[in-house]
Amino acid sequence: MREPAPEHGVAIGPLLDQLFRDWIPRSFTSAGPGYLAYIPGGGLYPAALADFIANTTNRYTGVWQAAPALVQLEANALDWLREWMDFPPETRGLFTAGGSMATFSAIVCARERHLGAEIRRGVLYTSDQAHHSILKSAKLAGVMPDRVRAIESDDRFRLRVDRLSDAIAADRRAGLTPFAVVSSAGTTNTGAVDPLDAIANLCARDNIWHHIDGAYGAFFYLCNELRDTLRGLPRADSLTLDPHKGMFLPYGTGALLVRDGAALRAAHEATAAYLPAMPHPEDFYDPSQHGPELSRGFPGLRVWLSVKLYGAAAFREAVAEKRALTLEAARRVAGLPGMVMDVEPQLSLFAFHLTWPGASASAEDAATKALMDKITARGRVMVTGCTTHGRYLGRVCILNFRTHQQQIDALVEDMAAVITELREGRKAGGQD
Ligand SMILES: Cc1ncc(COP(=O)(O)O)c(C=O)c1O
Structure with missing residues (x-):
């Protein structure tokens, strides 16, 4: 994309087309409803x-x-x-x-x-x-x-x-x-x-x-x-x-x-x-x-x-909604097979890892990382993990004003499906 400054101006239409068609989509949609990664962004009109x-x-x-x-x-x-x-x-x-x-x-x-x-x-x-x-x-x-x-x-x-x-x-x-x-x-x-x-x-x-x-x-x-x-x-x-x-x-x-x-x-x-x-x-x-x-x-x-x-009330209500969605998401995620909830939500973020009988810490870390990547690859929600206290933890952070019940349902469904996929992979590979 490197290019010299144009000597003379060009029409705006093609510039905007390229911006919106080619460049903006090649980025994190941190203002999107399914963005549950890092700390979500906003973008009120x-x-x-x-x-x-x-x-x-x-x-x-x-x-x-x-x-x-x-x-x-x-x-x-x-x-x-x-x-x-x-x-x-x-x-x-x-x-x-x-x-x-x-x-x-x-x-x-x-x-x-x-x-x-x-x-x-x-x-x-x-x-x-x-x-x-x-x-x-x-x-x-x-x-x-x-x-x-x-x-x-x-x-x-x-x-x-x-x-x-x-x-x-x-x-x-x-x-x-x-x-x-x-x-x-x-x-x-x-x-x-x-x-x-x-x-x-x-x-x-x-x-x-x-x-x-x-x-x-x-x-x-x-x-x-x-x-x-x-x-x-x-x-x-x-x-x-x-x-x-x-x-x-x-x-x-x-x-x-x-x-x-x-x-x-x-x-x-x-x-x-x-x-x-x-x-x-x-x-x-x-x-x-x-x-x-x-x-x-x-x-x-x-x-x-x-x-x-x-009005201030709308902001209070939106923050309270994110908190309520997080509690529900954490409860449902905690109930998935092989899930260990490492950090219950204090605000609107929780962290967890996968386990199974006989799993080593490094195998758990790799499986949890795969879980995050595969959920994100499904394209409905984006999640990321973190490495802390020597372990890899999956995490979900809910703070976008566009995130509502629908995205929580998508998160839990996709997480359940990927967990099943990972377990079947381990069985097929003789690891379970
Ligand atoms: C806890 C915390 N502190 C500080 C920062 C830095 O803030 P900013 O990116 O707005 O400079 C961030 C996020 O980016 C954060 O999550």
Whole structure:
């Protein structure tokens, strides 16, 4: 497909034909109803409309004075997220390109607050299940990998607070400065929610910044039945959210909330003589003073327009529906022959493997991998697995607004059929 830039423009029809006929279909349909792989994406229509409006009017939303009313819409949308997550009014936030950038800015805040110029002494803690964006964000924020501790997780893949406490004490004895813990409100591997409340207690006791990576799971806080699982979430110093996951928006919509809004501003503030002065910065929201970017798109309009058109209740109901579908899917999958449920759904993700009498761990891993691949090859649902704690686990994650009962039925039917096929294959090969 490599080609030089055309010297002269060409007609749009054939270009769009090729795009839609040849290129777009050659990709994961992460916005599709059958996408139960990785963490599903979204793509609500109002967000596309918001982008169209934002891109054609092309207003400058980096500084408040350039488009005050539009920036206020963005501030309102951030405030809705704040309210939904039970964060206090002094919270400030930022719309980002995704969860990774939100976590990056959060670590910069924590570093500024606790380390100042003494960056090399600082140590950041996360779990061995943490998303790789945390290590990457730490490095981008100047916290090198030798100052990041991947704390062991328990048999349900949740960060072990006893090990965290030991590691913090050991680093203090070594003259280092523990400054941040990044926990997960839903890991990508198995959907594990770390003990957020216990981590919040430990961080409060030891004066350490607690950031929660809620890129996958934070919006499940909108489900009353999951408040207990996510207990402690509103106590975090900062929280990563990904509206392009849990609010079903298209990619490019992440968000950060920082409890002490002044800390977010202090970490990112920069002024220039040519920019209009902000008379009362504490009264107005200036996105470029709360994040790394100056010129930027208008991500808040996607969130604002979608919530205005559908209402908050529709989002709560959709998230609750995904949770209910997951519980049903997990129950039915657990009943299939040879199935071991390794991780019951804490939110909307569960993990499992296949077994049979006399099976070795490596044979089970291979069979589970084959199960995932063969289900996907049937073309109705797409599923992926993960390798963790030394084993391959199959997994199902339900978070697309287009996923409904029909896809759960397809998943269970296809899984049952592939399990039968694999068992017959083993019998025929004399392995059973
Ligand atoms: C738990 C978790 N954290 C962080 C991220 C990174 O977010 P993003 O891809 O929006 O940068 C992801 C997914 O991609 C994730 O699942």
